[in-house]
Amino acid sequence: MGKTTSSAAIGTGLALRGHKTVIIDFDIGLRNLDLIMGCERRVVYDFVNVIREEANLNQALIKDKRTENLFILPASQTRDKDALTYEGVEHILEELKKDFEFIVCDSPAGIETGAVMAMYFADEAIVTTNPEVSSVRDSDRILGILQSKSRAAEEGRTIKEHLLLTRYCPTRVENGEMLSVQDVEDILAVPLLGVIPESQAVLKASNTGVPVILDEESIAGQAYLDAVGRLIGDDIPHRFLSVEKKKGFFKRLVGAN
Amino acid sequence: MGFFDQFRKQNKETANVAKDRLQIIVAHARAEREQPDYLPKMQHEIMQVIRKYVDVSQDKVKVQVDKNEDCSVLELNIVLDK
DSSP: OOOOHHHHHHHHHHHTTOOOOEEOOOTTTTTHHHHHTTTTTGOOOOOHHHTTSSOOOHHEEEEOOTTTTEEEEEEOOOOOOOOHHHHHHHHHHHHHHOOSSEEEEEOOSSHHHHHHHHHHHHSSSEEEEEESHHHHHHHHHHHHHHHHSSSHTTOOOOEEEEEEEEEEEEHHHHSSSSSOOHHHHHHHHHHEEEEEEHHHHHHHHHHTTTGGOOOTTSSHHHHHHHHHHHTTTTTOOOOSSSSSOOOOHHHHHHTTO | OOHHHHHHHHHHOOOOHHHHHHHHHHHHHHHHHHHHHTTHHHHHHHHHHHHHHSOGGGGEEEEEEEEOSOOOEEEEEEEOOO
């Protein structure tokens, strides 16, 4: 539901704001963050190599060429389902914590090992949802896991949850064809971090391997910039929630509004 | 909005249906999540005891825990055939 696009955008956004950030791809076997970040040809070692001590962390981390303060830890293409271990992941996260202000864990879809690991160690969770029934239901299940099976839950802490609604189309909402932001908020009851409007810029960004947040002309890019601001505590009103009213012929004629 | 648009709109307003369905399924899933871990096993054992005496099917037995402010209530509902 736009998890990798969002991880890439948010990680890049945090780095743009001057915070040293690393984005980790937890989708073992189906790595894609490298493509979205445009660094697929620079992958030498990966997450699993580091866990198995075949490489050290600095060898596996890829420094982003566009954005200062930004690093990527690619996933492995291994088909071994048990490649990730709690001890291994915990050790890497502890090492990264010494050096980075933000660690963005890009979780795969579903509730298999990669997703479980990404969730288990989280302090904050950004639940990415489309305004679509199956996506909202899945998000509710993910929230259930965060609330019961995470390390935070085991230690009696609560994970700070955020809702990120992607592929939002105000025209279709107005026509009653799509769940509204309010609908999704009512159902999931999680504070809203941002709404990313459906935008051609997202496909263009993945085609070219440039995170969409760097496309500041696009509404999707702007919406991600806003979301990153909110994530670090800025008070920014939500935008792009309603249909942009085109000026009618008469109004243009008289120049009103 | 035009006359024909009205007709079209009625057919297309499916978001409300989506919301209603989601609210029910999500409430159900949450209730299940919040029930104690031992409940399925206990339910199974209660069933076995009941079956020793009466022939009832699984779907005629409902076990659920309702939480009130200061206590939880275990509700056991068994429908017996005449």
